[in-house]
Amino acid sequence: MKKKQWQGWGPGEQAEQHYLVQPRALAGGGDVRHVSEFLRASGWRDKSKKGGPLTMESPDRAVRVAYDPYVLPGGWTIHGTADGPGDAWSAHLGQQAPVEIVAGLTDALTRPQSAHAPNVWGPLEEQNWPTRFEGGHYMATSPDGTVWMQYRQGADGEAMWWTGGKDSQGYGWAASFTPNTPMYLVQAFSAELASPEPVMRPRGRVPQSPEIRTWSVSVRPSQLSAWQQARITAARAATWARTSARRTRPRTTARPHTPAVSARTRR
Template identity: 45%
Template sequence: MRRRQQRPAGWGPAGAELPQPHYLVEPRHLAGGGDLRHITEYLRVSGWKDRTPRAGSPLCFESPDRTVRVGYAGHIIPPTWTVSSGPRTNDGTGAGWHATFGAAVPVEILAGFTDALTRPPAPHAPDVWRPLAQRDWNVGKKGHHTATSPDGSAILQYRQDEGRACWWACANATTAAGTSSRVWSAVLSDTAPLHAVEGFAAALSDPRPLLRPPGHIPFAAARQVTTTPYMVLPSQLGSWQRARLAAARATTRVKGGWALHRTRPTGHTPPDYAAPSGAGGRSR
């Protein structure tokens, strides 16, 4: 693990609250799972219903039209996110799709998929490979259509084996001794909404680091991981979280049981909670 010099905070006039130590972690796919509320609160604000049992596990959120469910089972080994779509017909007929994500998938990356499910597809045809290629991922076909991160530690693949197809992603960490281990994996039906798969690909390949508090960087010892100390005021953390939810409120209205998005501007683009504005990529 490599550490850089702390960046100037530049918070302005001192207030009563004290800055708290955090770390900017890159590459983002090795930052650890993060706060589940990054996913669940966005869904709640977007009109999804909390169907979590009173016991509190597993978490379950259902889309307004009751066709899509997002769940997190923290009580099983290994803990797993599950996203699925079932048929709308009463007799149970019709095709659905299914996706699973390991608990170590950063919530900010998974949100690329789940956030997209709260809105209809864009007018243009989805292109899963476009955000990857634009960010210097190696995109090609060697048996399967595959995109590999610049450091080789993350992969997104479209697999076709014996007439069956799926999307598959993974992240790997290399120790100082040179041994490699699988950190997380994800499997998505080939029928999963392409605009949501594209959102996942865009979030996976986003070069911005993710913010994590001390003790919440499970793969910090990996050779690829760089952590940068970053002091954060509690009010800033709250502000970034509120901005994310405000963006959901400003762009969503519930009509006919489904989330339709307005084009009304929000006044600013809220920073990713885990990547404060101004946080750059890896220094050479």
């Protein structure tokens, strides 16, 4: 039997129904490849075992990103190691955390840290999230009350970041960050959390929540593929640029001076 060669999407491709969902925090998990393929294009290694959870490892092996839907409650775990035992950090995000918001943190792992001091609350305040002290914790809540970001003291006295989204029916997710999670990563996460831009979900993957708003859109498969490829191409280009810059960086340390050896005097 001859194998039929796939000819790609042609002019006659059928548009598929998708939905733009807002607020994005209540849009559901989405396609995990939004996170994993960007990391792969940025030079991360896929350490996943066949049939097991997704596991991606940074080029320097200092950070691991895992997604496990096979356990309860399931979800994302990002773990960073460091030289000292007290410097390791981790973040845990529920299974229904939208991949676009998760990518705020994971994409930032692939970029150099900004020279500017991070401000976790800045992106929230820009979107008019009220901030306040509540029960000894500092907290910001979205204008519609469905999403929050909190810096709190745990029962053992240890500080932590706690965030998430939940509708009036209890549907939603939560996430936590250990106190030593790099602040520029938490800020990158909060920027995606507060973004007013809707996210897209295919038909049948939109949560039934009274708090969400949806707009039906018709999308061709080739359009979806092009959008996904643009994100991957951007990751590859950024990785190539950083690698090239390191290779062409001029030497900044002078080589040790070796004095010339004088001719041996004949005795």
